[in-house]
Amino acid sequence: MGDTTANRDEEFREFVTTRWPRLVRTAYLLCGEQHTAEDLVQSALVRVYVAWRRVRAADEPDAYVRRVLVNEHARRHRRKLKELLTLSPGDTDGWQxxxxxxxxxxxxxxxxxxxxxxxxxxxxxxxxxxxxxxxxxxxxxxxxxxxxxxxxxxxxxxxxxxxxxxxxxxxxxxxxxxx
Amino acid sequence: MNRESWYAEPEYAGDPDREAGELTDRLGTIADEVTIGPAPYPDVVRAGRRRRARRRVGATALAVTAVLVAGGVGLGQFGDFGQGGTASAAAPASAPAPLDPVTTVVGKGKVDGKRWQVSVTVYGPARTKEEAHRQYDLAMRRGDAYPVLDGKWEGGYPKTLRIGVTWFSTRVTEGTGKPRLMSDWVSPKRVKGETLLGGSYQHQGAEAGPVGMAWLDPKVERVVVHWKGGTTDEPKVVPVKGTDVRWIVSERPGHGVSDDFIDLYDGAGKRTRMGPAMRLEDLKKKLPVAVKKEQLEAVTKAGRRTPVEITTVR
Incomplete structure (x- = not known):
């Protein structure tokens, strides 16, 4: 059991390490700001970690993480729309x-x-x-x-x-x- | 780079493959601007474990609630604030991620033909100095925090940072004006049976504003605000997302009218009366030892209230 957990962790570590650059770049194109992009990817990966047992069993873990990333981006955008108090006129979804x-x-x-x-x-x-x-x-x-x-x-x-x-x-x- | 591009070059029109290839290249040049640091694997795993734990706790709490409801037991029966109760009427809410604050609109209305709206934004506890820096950047960018807490800086950041604590900021919009930061606070520490009242009642300059506001112990179910001049108001008690603290916002009956006293009722209808002087004294008593005396004086002089919990980074 411990070995299985260790294997899972190792697989996840490899997944994060190899996908991180590409995901950050994609997130950057979606939101336009480096720190926000890193936060977005990190939040998405946290969700992937929680569901990693299911994700690794799926055929395409990349498709899963992309879906989470897009959902997270959409969720933040929806929230931002609601946060009228914190938006300045002309703000465009965090883009610099x-x-x-x-x-x-x-x-x-x-x-x-x-x-x-x-x-x-x-x-x-x-x-x-x-x-x-x-x-x-x-x-x-x-x-x-x-x-x-x-x-x-x-x-x-x-x-x-x-x-x-x-x-x-x-x-x-x-x-x-x-x- | 050839400026005759996929978007304006006539010869590309009608050649979607070439058009797509050009756009891919151009998007690539933007994406390549990003500085890629090391993957934050330990942070991801740590946050993932916390999230997993929270979900387990949430599932357990849901199960317990379901059992209570099935057994015909009202949760209100457990609320006995003021007496040091043993059970809370509201389960502690899970704090948001440190870099993903959540905002709740706690009140809105209209005074003298002008609309007003008050919101509370909750920031989850930063775990490290670096995370606190990033949280600070985010809060400043969003206008959710004051620039400094104690006037001391270190490497472009305030020396006093909030680490390991949930905190929130309140903002008000009046008329068509820009949102104005009213205060940023560290969340009150839950003390069994006590009700901590704060908000703009003691906030300098807020007396002239259209509203008064306060945070409440989660056990408070109903509030009646008695304004000087004899009018009363029963504002809605609003749970704030990301914290178990509740808020009220009460519309002033007139400009400059201050509150006389406030009645707080728990689930069992037990009343606790709070007067302005008492609240101020209560606040001072509740300050933990971590807040230094000179810091308290400095903030008081500046007309700002003192956060109840501060972690100083060395």
Whole structure:
């Protein structure tokens, strides 16, 4: 029995160590702030630890942890919406959106980061999981707890908004006309 | 990097694969900005064990409650605050994670055509100095804490940190103004049979605000606030998520009107009357020895109340 527990712990340790970098990066794309991203992943991993016996028996522990991560992100966002008292006007789900000037906007990454921050959470989740995590639509649907159709529409809407937002910022930053 | 990108480049339009590949690359450049530290495996395991233990306790408590209800026993019968009861009417709530505070709106209303709202945010106990630093960062970012407790700093952080204690902050919004931090407090230590009353009654400047507020022992079931001038109010007793302390918020009958006395009733209807002077004295008596005298004086001079429990980091 003790040996089994030790094995479980060792497997979990390996899981955490190997998945940590990727999960933090995904969380960073979802929430836009490093410390918040680490907190998000840590909270998700705590939940995974509690259910580790079930998770390790499942075919895809990665799918499970992604689902927990997305749920945790959605939960925090919902809570944030409720916490009207603590939100300042213009807050965008914790994303760091520094004052933008032309130089900042000229930074390609900054533009994408800002455009991403303006997406609603579900669309951001769909875009990040579909294009950054490179998951299939059905895998994204599992992670987001919705249908494949919803994933398609959320990702398409997110993509369209990203295009529009980036095109707008491109013009603002004086990078030429947008066709 | 080529600025002619997936979002504006006409030749990509209609080529979803190439478009997707471009976006993946670009997301990757952002994701690569993150500094990846070592995986916090020990922290995860420690928190996981605590969570598992809490769930077990919760399941046990649920089972006990179910037995009591099935047996036709009201929980209120066990509440005998003021007499040193042996059982609590409310099970202690599990504190939230230190970096995941929870907020409860404890009261809202309208005075002179302006809406007001009061909320309480509970922060779970930080376990280490590093965690307390991160919690402090979070609280400051959210505007939930005062910058310093004692004016001493160490490496960009207050020298006095809250470690191992649950604490909460209260915020009020008046009209269309921005939320205003009223106070941040360390949660009162549960003392059997006692009722600790605090809140803006003693808070400098709060007398002019639209409301008075107080925290209550979990055994208090009903409250009647008697305002100077003869009016009374029976505010709703609101449990705050993440703590077993309850709160009341009572609307002032007029600007600057202070409270006269407050009647607290337990589940059995037993009344305890609290007067303003008595409450202030009670607060001083309840301060643990950990709070130094000079610290108390400094905070009192500054017009702020003193947290009841402080851990100093060396």
């Amino acid at each position: 959106t520094p004052d933008r000037d032309r130089i900042t906007l000229a930074d390609d990454r900054e533009m994408l980061r800002h455009a991403l921050a303006q997406l609603p959470p579900r669309q951001r989740q769909a875009v990040v999981l579909r294009y950054w995590e490179d998951l299939s639509e059905s895998q994204v649907a599992v992670a987001m707890g919705c249908s494949v159709g919803t994933v398609k529409s959320q990702a398409a809407k997110g993509l369209a908004k990203l295009r529009a937002a980036l095109a707008r910022e491109d013009v603002t930053a004086g990078h030429g006309e947008v066709r």
